[in-house]
Amino acid sequence: MKGLFKRDLALAIRAGGGFGLGLAFFLIVTILVPFGVGPNTATLSIIAPGVLWIGALLACLLSLDRVFQVDWEDGSLDLLATSPLPLENVAAAKALAHWVTTGLPLVVAAPILGLLLNLPMPGYLWLMLSLALGTPALSAIGTFGAALTVGVKRGGLLLSLLVLPLYVPTLIFGALVVTRGAAGLDATTPLALLAGITLATLAGLPFAAAAALRVNLR
Amino acid sequence: MSSLWEYANPRKFMTTSAALLPWVSGIAALCLGVGLVWGFFFTPDDFRMGSTVKIFYVHVPSAIMAVNAWVMMLVCSLIWVIRRHHVSALAAKAAAPVGMVFTAIALFTGAIWGQPMWGTWWEWDPRLTAFLILFLFYLGYMALWEAIENPDSAADLTSVLCLVGSVFAVISRYALVFWNQGLHQGATLSLDAEQNIADEFWYPALFSLAGFGFLFLALVLYRTQTEIRARRLKALIAQERMA
Numbered sequence: 001m002k003g004l005f006k007r008d009l010a011l012a013i014r015a016g017g018g019f020g021l022g023l024a025f026f027l028i029v030t031i032l033v034p035f036g037v038g039p040n041t042a043t044l045s046i047i048a049p050g051v052l053w054i055g056a057l058l059a060c061l062l063s064l065d066r067v068f069q070v071d072w073e074d075g076s077l078d079l080l081a082t083s084p085l086p087l088e089n090v091a092a093a094k095a096l097a098h099w100v101t102t103g104l105p106l107v108v109a110a111p112i113l114g115l116l117l118n119l120p121m122p123g124y125l126w127l128m129l130s131l132a133l134g135t136p137a138l139s140a141i142g143t144f145g146a147a148l149t150v151g152v153k154r155g156g157l158l159l160s161l162l163v164l165p166l167y168v169p170t171l172i173f174g175a176l177v178v179t180r181g182a183a184g185l186d187a188t189t190p191l192a193l194l195a196g197i198t199l200a201t202l203a204g205l206p207f208a209a210a211a212a213l214r215v216n217l218r
Numbered sequence: 219m220s221s222l223w224e225y226a227n228p229r230k231f232m233t234t235s236a237a238l239l240p241w242v243s244g245i246a247a248l249c250l251g252v253g254l255v256w257g258f259f260f261t262p263d264d265f266r267m268g269s270t271v272k273i274f275y276v277h278v279p280s281a282i283m284a285v286n287a288w289v290m291m292l293v294c295s296l297i298w299v300i301r302r303h304h305v306s307a308l309a310a311k312a313a314a315p316v317g318m319v320f321t322a323i324a325l326f327t328g329a330i331w332g333q334p335m336w337g338t339w340w341e342w343d344p345r346l347t348a349f350l351i352l353f354l355f356y357l358g359y360m361a362l363w364e365a366i367e368n369p370d371s372a373a374d375l376t377s378v379l380c381l382v383g384s385v386f387a388v389i390s391r392y393a394l395v396f397w398n399q400g401l402h403q404g405a406t407l408s409l410d411a412e413q414n415i416a417d418e419f420w421y422p423a424l425f426s427l428a429g430f431g432f433l434f435l436a437l438v439l440y441r442t443q444t445e446i447r448a449r450r451l452k453a454l455i456a457q458e459r460m461a
Contacts, residue, residue, distance in 0.1 A: 144382065148362065148375050148378065148379060149362075149365070151366065151371065152365045152366060155365065158358075158361055158362065158365050161354075161357060161358045161361050162358045162361070162362060162379065164354070165351055165354040165355050165358060165383075165386070165390075166382070166383070166386045168351055168386070168390045168393065168394075169386065169389045169390050169393040172390075172393045172394065172396070172397045173393060173396075176396070176397060190396070193393075193396070197389070205382070208378055208381070208382050211374075211378055212374075212375055212378050215371050215374040215375055215378075216371065216375070218371065
C-alpha cells in the first residue's frame, strides 16, 4: 500500500499536472472572481470564504479523472486488482495520493489567495484548518466517483455531475467554518461536523470505490 | 404458496403487470380527476392566500412522490445488489425519470406559488435547496445509466451510486438546515399544511395524494415493461447476429 502510494506520488510529480495544474486552476478561479463581482473589497471579503472553498473544490475535481484512468488504460489496474493488496486499500491509497498532490498544496496556497480576496484577519487560521480537514473528504468522494466512471470514455463531465452533488455537505460545513471564523464567531461546531464527514467518507467510501472498481474490471 | 420473489421472473412480472396496469392507470386517472377538480373548483379560497393555495393539490403530492421514488429506487437497488433480480434493477432504472419529473413539478409549482406569496420565485430555504439537490442526484443517476454499455455493469454501478447517494442526500438535508440557520433566519413558511388543515381541503387532498401514488405506480410498471421488452429485443438481435 505504501509502495502504491509512493508510486502514485512520483507519477503525479514527474508527469506534471499533479501539484502544478490544480494549484494554477485554484489561482485562476480565485482571480477571476473579482473580475466578475467587481473590485469592491467589502464585497470580496464577504464572499471570500465561499469562493476559496469552491475554488478548492473545483481544483480537486479537475484532477479526479486521472486517479484511475491512466492505470485503467495501461492495464496496471488489472495488476493491482490481482495483487494480494485488497482493492479497498488500493482505493484508499489512491485517495491519499490524490489528496497529497491536490488537497495539501491547496491548503498551503489558500491563505495567499485569501489575501487577494481580502479575507478578514481572523479567518486565515479557520481557512487553513477547514481545508486541511475537509479536502481529504473531497479526495475520498472523488475517488469513489472516479471508480464509478473509470470504464466510461471521456467520463470527465459525467464524473463532475456525479461528484458535485456529493460535495454539498462538505462544502456547506467547510465554507461555514471560514465564514463564522472570519466574522469572529465560534466555528468549532461546523468544524467538528466537517471532521465527522471526512472521517466517515475515509472509512466508508474506499469500500464503495472498490465495489465499483470490481464491477468495472469484470 | 406464492412469494414476492415470483415477480423477479420477467415473464411472471410481465403477465401480472399487464393485468394490473389498466386498473392502476384507471384508479390513478379517477383519483387525480376527482382530487384535482374537487380541489380546484369546489373548495373555498383561503382568506389570506386566496386561490393560490389550490396549487398544493399538485405540489404536495408530487413532492412526496419525488422523495418516495428515490426510496423505491434505493430498495430496488438493494434487491439487485443482494439477490440480483434483473426486474428490480430495471424497475429502479424505470423509476428515475418519473421521480425526476415529480421533483421538477414540485420545484416548478413551488416557484409559481412562491412568486405571489413570498414575493420571490426562489429562496435558498433548506427544503427548496434539498429538492434542487435531489434533482441533481436524479440527473447523475440517469446519466450513469446512459453512459455504461454493459447492462449488468450499469445496474451494479448505478446501484452503488444510489446507495452512496442516499446517504449523502440525507446528510445534505440536515447540513442544509444547519447552513440556513447558521447564516440567517430559518424558513419563513412550513409546507406541512396537512396538520392544521380543515376537512373540506383534506378530502380532495387525499384523493390527489392517492392519484399521484397510483400515477407513479402505473408509470413505473409501464416503463419497466418497456425496459424488459427493450432488453428482450436486444437479446433477439444479438441472437440473429450470432446465427
